[in-house]
Amino acid sequence: MRPFSILPDPSMMFWSERHKRAYAVLEYGLMTRAPLTVVTGEVGTGKTTLIQALLRQTDASMKVGLISNARGDRGDLLRWILNAFDVPTPPQADYVALFQTFQDFVLSEYAAARLVVLIIDEAQNLGAETLEELRMLTNINSGTDELLQMILLGQPELRDIITRPELRQFAQRVSATFHLNSFELETSRDYIRHRLVQAGGSGNEIDPAAAARIHAEAGGIPRLINKIADLALVYAAVGGARTVEAALIEELIADGLILTARKEEPVQDRLVLAARGDAKRTLP
Template structure:
């Protein structure tokens, strides 16, 4: 069911590039429901046998708790009363042991915007385990657009300097939304025509091209069509579904904040 839009191909290429070049830090951002987690799942299916991969979702807490999240991701036992120094030593020993065995340790954080600036800086410190020309530990961060805002803060400039590759996964344009709907219908056993092009374009407009929202609207449209005895979803049926309030869509992200000079110019234009 995975649909490879141009943006998804590029994002996946960035992830593969990060692993191939043993980049210490790779970052992919995107709106909620854009398909970041789907890409990671596809990447893990292609992971080499010489990689030890740990996946963490929605990690929170101070630096000691972060290390416990990490150890848990690799199924590494640690004493309940271990302090930060002991936890760090356990993880470092694990990384060095895996390196000696010819394995690369890859740590993936999903929803990394929840980590916050201090925790991201702590992650940067973990990359100090790497020595010389050999990269023993790779970090891959996936998050919502605010992750980029956090990383580009002045206090995280050292973190940003260690990011070898980054990509922002945007929403589908109309053509990709229509192709995406057809793709999923066909892979589900249909012809691809169960949702007409005009209806698909209406779904795109309502979903703003976000794959997760496209799925929801398209699925419920098919339910409505079946209930009405229709062979295909038309635009009137999509409008009926939306009018019935079955779909909750958040307001779009606010635009960039104007700096004072821009605000002055805008007021001058309005006067």
């Protein structure tokens, strides 16, 4: 098993404190049937892996649809959504027909005692107008029962879009939100050790100095750590070395195999949980 594959793999999940909190927010959204839950983070911080882990916990009481990289104009979003739930639609259907089809689907699932959960990855690509269209879909919910839940994952600019004045109604529907920052040095070291052990190693195949150099070059982004560590293990094997040292990482850099990672601007840690009413509480 490759310890540092860049593909999302819940079985290799490293539960940093930040990832535990992000997952708690996702679970909170499902448990309370929150209409909108939002998790953001830089590319490669593990948002998709979190969702894959969450999907393993869903049961027959939920009908889950997953959309990645959705784009398009008004009406296209509904086609994306219906396709995610395998609901057939005529190519010539107009917006009203598409909306009615979706509403009928949600109501039929509710009648069967199933909650409809829509997960949208890379939601920053939707833009302000499409996000407002999503908010309108939550109007399907009525009375005391929530028929439709949405979980949005995206890059940091998604937070910027949501906090625009014209999307204040959308923001008010968001019951829980969390931002995944990049790793600190010690967390990166623990992450590297964890992946090595999970793959059957001792955890010492990459020494602490090399791990620190990987962290600095990757800017603490897990996906970039994986790419650098994977190359380092290959270089070590070719050279007959049993341990990756900092000098080998410098060799990778000198050979031009590593693109310097852009360091993330720090985002203030904030975990906001809101009940269905107006009351909110903020946790550190």
